[in-house]
Amino acid sequence: MTVPLLPPTTYGLGHTDAEPLAEGPRFVRTGGMSRWHRPRSGIAFPDSRIVYTVWCGQQVGGLHRAAGRLTAETIPDDLPVCATCDGRAVGAGQEQDGPAGRTLLYGPRHLAPPRFCPASRSSLYEALPGGTAARCLACSDVHPIRAMGGPYAPRVGIVQHPPGAALVAPCPFHRWRHPTLTAGRLACICGRPLTAP
Ligand SMILES: [Zn+2]
Ligand SMILES: [Zn+2]
């Protein structure tokens, strides 16, 4: 049995040639690790390499390939489990069972839609007739456009607004943080198209 994995969010560019994994094993470690960790996210490369990012922040796979990657559903040896990984996995709801008698809570960042639409105050809009309102390219809602920026860098942007119901699906690596216009279409800064969910 596998557990659901979270999107492989990152502050870096991410791996544009890799695909996020939706599910993964309950426990992972490399042959050199002295404890079991729990995968938070995973990506698969075209050459079928798999790299898991575990809840405590380490990566299992990739560079560690030479040491071997072990996966398990239940702990098969007497090695301990990383407490950071176990607590966060349970607290984030990836796993039902936590330490007996305790309710754990952990809130991963950047997964929920942002408070304001990522196209707010940007030129990511489609102008509507009349010149005072525009359709947001990220969420499709219609809002006013206004002159923004200072006298030395004047520009027009769509006003700050909450994300509409039709907000595009997030980039698995960068969520909604870096929307851009690429070849006339909304895309993440890493190149992945941002389209309706
Ligand atoms: Zn860990
Ligand atoms: Zn919007």
Ligand SMILES: [Zn+2]
């Ligand atoms: Zn991206």
